[in-house]
Amino acid sequence: MLSSVLPLGFLAPGREAVVREVSGGKELRRRLGELGFVRGSVVRVVQSQSCGPLIISLGDGRVALGRGAAQKIMVEELDGRELDGRSPVK
Amino acid sequence: MVASSQAAAKTPKEITVGLAGNPNSGKTSMFNNLTGARQHVGNWPGVTVEKKEGRHIRDDVVVRVVDLPGTYSLGAFSEDEAVARNYILSGEPDLVINIVDASNLERNLYLTTQLMEMGANVVIALNMFDEAEKKQIRIDLEAMAGILGVPVVPTVAVRNKGTSELVAAAVGAAGKEPGRAFTIDYGKEAEPGIAKLEAALAGVETIKHLPARWVAVKLLEGDESIYGRVMQSPRAGEIIKLRDEVAAHIERVTGLDPESLFADRRYGFIGGLIRETVTRKSTVEDRLSVSDRIDRVVTNRLLGIPIFFLSMFAVFQFTFVLGGPLSGYVEAFFGWLGAVAGALIANELVASLVVDGIIGGVGSVLVFIPPIFLIFFAISLLEDSGYMARAAYVMDRFMHRLGLHGKSFIPLLVGFGCNVPAIMACRTLENRRDRMITILITPLMSCAARLPVYVLFVGVFFAAYQGLVIFSLYLLGIVLAIVMGVLFKRFLFKGEVSPFVMELPPYRVPTLKGVLIHMWERGWAFIKRAGTVIFSVVIIIWVLANLPAGVEFAGRESYLGAIGGFVAPVFAPLGFGTWEAAAALIFGLLAKEVVVGTFGVVYGIGEEGLAAAIQTYWTPLSAYAFMVMSLIYIPCVAAIATIKRETNSWRWTGFAVAYSLTLGWVMAFLVYQGGRLFGLG
Numbered sequence: 001m002l003s004s005v006l007p008l009g010f011l012a013p014g015r016e017a018v019v020r021e022v023s024g025g026k027e028l029r030r031r032l033g034e035l036g037f038v039r040g041s042v043v044r045v046v047q048s049q050s051c052g053p054l055i056i057s058l059g060d061g062r063v064a065l066g067r068g069a070a071q072k073i074m075v076e077e078l079d080g081r082e083l084d085g086r087s088p089v090k
Numbered sequence: 091m092v093a094s095s096q097a098a099a100k101t102p103k104e105i106t107v108g109l110a111g112n113p114n115s116g117k118t119s120m121f122n123n124l125t126g127a128r129q130h131v132g133n134w135p136g137v138t139v140e141k142k143e144g145r146h147i148r149d150d151v152v153v154r155v156v157d158l159p160g161t162y163s164l165g166a167f168s169e170d171e172a173v174a175r176n177y178i179l180s181g182e183p184d185l186v187i188n189i190v191d192a193s194n195l196e197r198n199l200y201l202t203t204q205l206m207e208m209g210a211n212v213v214i215a216l217n218m219f220d221e222a223e224k225k226q227i228r229i230d231l232e233a234m235a236g237i238l239g240v241p242v243v244p245t246v247a248v249r250n251k252g253t254s255e256l257v258a259a260a261v262g263a264a265g266k267e268p269g270r271a272f273t274i275d276y277g278k279e280a281e282p283g284i285a286k287l288e289a290a291l292a293g294v295e296t297i298k299h300l301p302a303r304w305v306a307v308k309l310l311e312g313d314e315s316i317y318g319r320v321m322q323s324p325r326a327g328e329i330i331k332l333r334d335e336v337a338a339h340i341e342r343v344t345g346l347d348p349e350s351l352f353a354d355r356r357y358g359f360i361g362g363l364i365r366e367t368v369t370r371k372s373t374v375e376d377r378l379s380v381s382d383r384i385d386r387v388v389t390n391r392l393l394g395i396p397i398f399f400l401s402m403f404a405v406f407q408f409t410f411v412l413g414g415p416l417s418g419y420v421e422a423f424f425g426w427l428g429a430v431a432g433a434l435i436a437n438e439l440v441a442s443l444v445v446d447g448i449i450g451g452v453g454s455v456l457v458f459i460p461p462i463f464l465i466f467f468a469i470s471l472l473e474d475s476g477y478m479a480r481a482a483y484v485m486d487r488f489m490h491r492l493g494l495h496g497k498s499f500i501p502l503l504v505g506f507g508c509n510v511p512a513i514m515a516c517r518t519l520e521n522r523r524d525r526m527i528t529i530l531i532t533p534l535m536s537c538a539a540r541l542p543v544y545v546l547f548v549g550v551f552f553a554a555y556q557g558l559v560i561f562s563l564y565l566l567g568i569v570l571a572i573v574m575g576v577l578f579k580r581f582l583f584k585g586e587v588s589p590f591v592m593e594l595p596p597y598r599v600p601t602l603k604g605v606l607i608h609m610w611e612r613g614w615a616f617i618k619r620a621g622t623v624i625f626s627v628v629i630i631i632w633v634l635a636n637l638p639a640g641v642e643f644a645g646r647e648s649y650l651g652a653i654g655g656f657v658a659p660v661f662a663p664l665g666f667g668t669w670e671a672a673a674a675l676i677f678g679l680l681a682k683e684v685v686v687g688t689f690g691v692v693y694g695i696g697e698e699g700l701a702a703a704i705q706t707y708w709t710p711l712s713a714y715a716f717m718v719m720s721l722i723y724i725p726c727v728a729a730i731a732t733i734k735r736e737t738n739s740w741r742w743t744g745f746a747v748a749y750s751l752t753l754g755w756v757m758a759f760l761v762y763q764g765g766r767l768f769g770l771g
């Protein structure tokens with residue numbers, strides 16, 4: 001099944017995705033790159049609210065990302081189970 | 091014996107070792123193990139912002155150990171990262187011990203690859219090995235050492251495990267001739283260009299001690315400091331032209347700028363390394379870790395901010411409910427001591443010096459040891475648990491809307507302990523504007539030295555609502571900090587809010603030992619200040635209270651009275667236009683504890699204690715206005731000096747002093763006059 005590419009900021013809590021592209025200013029890209037937001041890395045949204053920053057699980061670490069920064073990371077959603085143990089949404 | 095003497099013959103007598111690693115990987119914990127120092131450790135990224143040196147002696151080798159701020163790469167965005175990077179690139183360390191968080195290998199190894207590419211002599215400490223084991227991450231140490239070609243030593247810095255093995259590996263590696271620098275294959279699209287650039291860099295003086303290939307890679311990445319060095323070369327023009335060509339070529343064929351491509355490749359290499367050396371059992375349950383579950387609640391949109399303020403309130407309740415009675419005992423002790431000393435010392439002047447000056451002044455400050463220790467205890471709990479970074483996260487949503495940066499909140503929270511390290515902690519803010527704003531507003535955070543003022547007055551006038559009243563002052567500090575931050579942003583440091591990117595450490599259960607050590611270290615510093623700075627100032631105050639000769643002690647006619655009386659009219663509209671209050675505020679500049687110390691001298695602690703005198707000369711309203719003034723007006727001299735050093739500008743330092751004085755006056759005025767309007771006076 002093909003899933004579409006969307007900004008990380010739109011990913012629902014508990015969802016996993018693969019990073020496809022990181023855009024934005026040079027400094028931001030460098031910062032995100034050194035933290036491990038590179039193409040192919042797998043991310044999961046731990047906390048995301050209608051506005052305000054997100055918490056992203058990346059590798060074994062957790063990174064807080066402002067909404068603006070999260071919109072600069074394009075991801076492809078991995079379909080499959082909910083990982084957060086919440087009642088599955090259909 | 092033979093073996094060790096052989097080793098000693100090969101290794102130099104003194105080696106210099108830099109501790110490098112990601113923020114929060116345990117560098118300072120290891121530094122403390124190695125050197126016996128007690129540098130500050132905390133569970134959030136960016137605790138250390140300065141380099142610190144110590145010594146470790148191993149047999150006949152002196153190891154100079156240098157603790158560095160944490161950094162994710164050698165790219166250096168912020169001041170603290172620049173400190174680490176400049177030191178590593180300086181060529182000064184013979185060896186770099188790379189402290190790697192073994193429970194978060196992938197990201198931590200990114201810096202490792204950079205250190206190795208730049209040709210540093212590296213020894214890897216796989217720290218937090220306990221946490222890695224708990225997560226069932228199995229690491230094949232030999233395979234890792236084999237692939238990377240450097241020693242790999244497992245350590246648990248908090249329990250001082252593996253330290254000795256690490257030193258042995260370091261001393262062994264320091265004697266070795268460096269082999270060929272480690273390289274990463276950047277792919278067929280980039281390698282020919284890198285090689286061309288590398289060749290062009292041969293013979294450039296300013297980068298002599300760095301591997302040319304690494305310089306080529308950094309040039310392509312657009313690293314400013316390497317650019318700067320190359321620009322000093324007479325051949326700079328030709329090299330930069332080639333660099334631009336190669337970069338353009340890479341972008342054309344890969345669709346990525348060199349920097350992104352290289353980051354991808356490095357992570358690609360690390361991914362391969364991890365596949366070959368790490369096995370892990372992981373289930374869905376593990377991945378939704380305890381940390382995540384806590385974060386669900388603590389960082390919740392609706393609950394986050396209430397939880398933050400509730401935990402702050404809990405801190406103050408705890409401090410006063412427990413600290414108040416304890417202070418009472420200390421006070422009783424000094425009262426007794428004063429009486430005994432007064433009775434024993436025959437010479438009247440000496441008796442006055444001891445009783446009114448030293449016991450009255452220093453004693454009245456030391457009375458507040460219990461609440462101060464307790465507040466340090468509570469702050470340490472916050473720091474070690476991992477909540478600090480969450481508080482910044484929670485506040486970011488709110489701060490962001492106001493144009494401020496969420497990360498600013500960490501220095502602000504550090505400021506509850508002492509403003510000096512808090513102002514330094516602003517180094518972790520990447521953007522200069524954010525940093526300047528935060529430096530300017532940090533002094534509004536109520537440090538522990540201001541606590542005695544509150545406890546003294548609150549104890550007299552607001553005993554029933556102690557926690558609440560003191561909490562209101564802390565809250566006022568935060569609110570004013572945010573309001574001033576917004577004004578500074580709007581009028582002095584305009585610009586976009588820089589992106590918020592911050593690592594969140596895992597929650598850790600604070601160890602009693604760790605927390606007690608923190609409490610003791612900071613509390614002891616407070617006692618030391620009481621014995622030195624405050625002691626000296628109090629003696630000066632006592633002398634001024636006794637001069638000119640023959641004057642009534644601490645009267646309006648004394649020099650002290652004259653100085654205070656001269657300034658006092660300024661404070662009259664605020665409800666405390668007495669010379670005593672003015673003198674306290676003036677001398678309080680030297681250290682805010684002195685505000686209370688001055689009262690101790692001028693009112694005397696006598697039979698009835700300081701409280702009785704306060705009761706006589708103050709009203710609840712004037713007391714509250716005075717506390718507001720003490721909170722806001724000019725940070726102490728130590729903080730002023732730090733602002734000067736960190737902003738490197740007298741102008742901004744002067745501004746910080748001037749605005750806080752004005753703001754303090756205005757707020758106290760509003761409180762006092764507003765209160766009178768409502769008939770509270």
Ligand SMILES: Nc1nc2c(ncn2[C@@H]2O[C@H](COP(=O)(O)OP(=O)(O)OP(=O)(O)O)[C@@H](O)[C@H]2O)c(=O)[nH]1
Binds near residue numbers: 111139158
């Ligand atoms: N479980 C565990 N915790 C550790 C270990 N080493 C350090 N810690 C904890 O990790 C946190 C960070 O330790 P620090 O020594 O301050 O780390 P740092 O690398 O100096 O951090 P920065 O100065 O912010 O770059 C503290 O809470 C330590 O108690 C370890 O081996 N195991």
Ligand SMILES: [Mg+2]
Binds near residue numbers: 119158160
């Ligand atoms: Mg440190």
